Amino acid sequence: MLALSVDMRIKSIGTLLGLAIGLAAAANGGELDRTFPAAGGGTLRIALDFGSVAVQTHEGSEIRLEAVSRGIGASGVHFDAHVEGRDVVLTGAAEPWLGWLHSSPGVRVRAWVPRTCAVQIRSLGPIEVERGGHPQVQLSH
Numbered sequence: 349m350l351a352l353s354v355d356m357r358i359k360s361i362g363t364l365l366g367l368a369i370g371l372a373a374a375a376n377g378g379e380l381d382r383t384f385p386a387a388g389g390g391t392l393r394i395a396l397d398f399g400s401v402a403v404q405t406h407e408g409s410e411i412r413l414e415a416v417s418r419g420i421g422a423s424g425v426h427f428d429a430h431v432e433g434r435d436v437v438l439t440g441a442a443e444p445w446l447g448w449l450h451s452s453p454g455v456r457v458r459a460w461v462p463r464t465c466a467v468q469i470r471s472l473g474p475i476e477v478e479r480g481g482h483p484q485v486q487l488s489h
Contacts, residue, residue: 407462
């Protein structure tokens with residue numbers, strides 16, 4: 349009887365350790381760090397299911413993107429950045445299972461764009477734009 353009790357405790361501890369390791373792994377999510385040449389007349393389009401976006405302008409001719417997700421459920425957030433014609437497109441999509449969580453993982457996107465680049469942003473989170481000569485910025489929540 350005592351041996352059974354010890355076995356049960358060992359299994360319980362093993363289960364708890366497994367859950368802790370699983371949660372720790374899920375706390376680190378996707379990361380993206382990409383640079384693209386900016387095409388004249390092109391637009392940076394950012395579309396996130398949720399998260400914050402900060403855009404800064406610079407004098408260069410490249411678009412640099414950083415995207416990270418952290419916290420519980422962060423492994424369920426996936427980023428993609430690619431070129432479509434003259435535009436650079438960044439998407440951040442959450443897997444459907446994240447809907448049952450009471451809190452979403454933290455998603456943060458930072459972008460550096462040439463002053464002449466147009467920007468379109470759609471996100472449910474806060475959006476900061478350092479305009480610095482930006483000719484066109486479109487925001488939607």
